[in-house]
Amino acid sequence: MKKHKGLKGAQVTPSPTPIPPIENDLAPECILVPKVYDWVFFANEIETTNFIPDEAARATVSAAIAAGEVVTAEVVGPENLDDVESFVTILENGNPGRVSIRWIIPLTVNVFINGTLATSFQVTTQASDEIMLCVPVGITEENIEAKAAQVVTEGQVPVLPGGEPFGPIIPINVVLCKSVHVTFEVKLEVLAKFCTPRPNNIVVPRPTLRCDLSSIQFPPQCPDIFPPANTECQGTALARREETVATFGVIGTVIEGLSTMTARIAEECSLATSEFTYTFNATDIEPVIPTPVPPIDTPIELNFTFTPSTFETITCDNTTNSLVVFGQGERVLNGIEEQLVFELRLFEGAQSAQLLLRDTSGDVVFDSGLFEALVDFEECDTFGDLLNLI
Numbered sequence: 001m002k003k004h005k006g007l008k009g010a011q012v013t014p015s016p017t018p019i020p021p022i023e024n025d026l027a028p029e030c031i032l033v034p035k036v037y038d039w040v041f042f043a044n045e046i047e048t049t050n051f052i053p054d055e056a057a058r059a060t061v062s063a064a065i066a067a068g069e070v071v072t073a074e075v076v077g078p079e080n081l082d083d084v085e086s087f088v089t090i091l092e093n094g095n096p097g098r099v100s101i102r103w104i105i106p107l108t109v110n111v112f113i114n115g116t117l118a119t120s121f122q123v124t125t126q127a128s129d130e131i132m133l134c135v136p137v138g139i140t141e142e143n144i145e146a147k148a149a150q151v152v153t154e155g156q157v158p159v160l161p162g163g164e165p166f167g168p169i170i171p172i173n174v175v176l177c178k179s180v181h182v183t184f185e186v187k188l189e190v191l192a193k194f195c196t197p198r199p200n201n202i203v204v205p206r207p208t209l210r211c212d213l214s215s216i217q218f219p220p221q222c223p224d225i226f227p228p229a230n231t232e233c234q235g236t237a238l239a240r241r242e243e244t245v246a247t248f249g250v251i252g253t254v255i256e257g258l259s260t261m262t263a264r265i266a267e268e269c270s271l272a273t274s275e276f277t278y279t280f281n282a283t284d285i286e287p288v289i290p291t292p293v294p295p296i297d298t299p300i301e302l303n304f305t306f307t308p309s310t311f312e313t314i315t316c317d318n319t320t321n322s323l324v325v326f327g328q329g330e331r332v333l334n335g336i337e338e339q340l341v342f343e344l345r346l347f348e349g350a351q352s353a354q355l356l357l358r359d360t361s362g363d364v365v366f367d368s369g370l371f372e373a374l375v376d377f378e379e380c381d382t383f384g385d386l387l388n389l390i
Helices: 055-066 383-389
Strands: 031-051 071-076 085-092 094-113 116-135 144-153 169-188 233-248 253-265 275-282 304-317 322-333 336-347 352-358 364-367 374-379
Touching (some): 031 094, 071 169, 085 144, 094 169, 116 169, 233 275, 253 336, 253 352, 336 364
Antiparallel strands (some): 071 094, 094 116, 144 169, 233 253, 233 364, 233 374, 253 275, 275 304, 322 336
């Protein structure tokens, strides 16, 4: 818990008369609501090519390219995201089940010759996804809302020469950000909190087992995947080129260096919002190696940056104001990309942090040891805490 100190020399203000608490008039209510069974947010990059449909404009642009003039194209997404169409098909109900989504994105293409607009036309591009969602028996396509959240296009790109009969080639690169909800109307008596979408992180299995859940009145929730559990704590950390005595490899090669890290763990008490980056810069010229030394090749380059890809679990200690978060990520060392398991520890009392990286066999390949960091730790309210207050 943080303590706030008063300013020295400040005037003492008399304590006001306490205001009596307002009577609690809350009562249980039964409501009919669309219950969220799943909510996924993800994105895809779509790369394709197109051609100029107007014959006269196509000839003008071809002549400009042949003459060496600067010919570029600008792809513009729809002004209204509702113009992006989606078609949902449930391939297999289950917990989770397999769902196919087809997207049609309208685009406007502007072609410029030496910066002057030469022609403009409309095109459509398509994309398809096969994802896993909580769609038990009783959920239909009408219960799934697939909407475009954003259409991101590149700036102006060069128009490429092409042969007859199609003429110049226009590269199109679009990033489509998508939000998919699964809802079903139910009657509930609720105690609720705001929730956030989960990442699209469930691998489509082959084959998928079928689950027959038709005997229940309402389709069951999928508590294992949604909504994500509320964490018991959250924390942030900042370190900029802090002195570090790190250990590399299973034999314990000691390397002195500098640690730089920015971490936001379980913001808003949700593990899905976590992110951090860690960079180690070696300052040793000759590494200190334990004796006897097993026959290994000492890495030529020991500087690296580690970036997490998934956050799996978090452990909180509210008595010491510390947390430990586990997950997986990537490290590039000596030009080789490695998939490693991480363990990040944050300590508010000691204002320090520690990062451990393990390989797939569980051996520690990097241990930063404790290094100084500005750490802020906050306890979260869980449903259990709220229920204990009632």
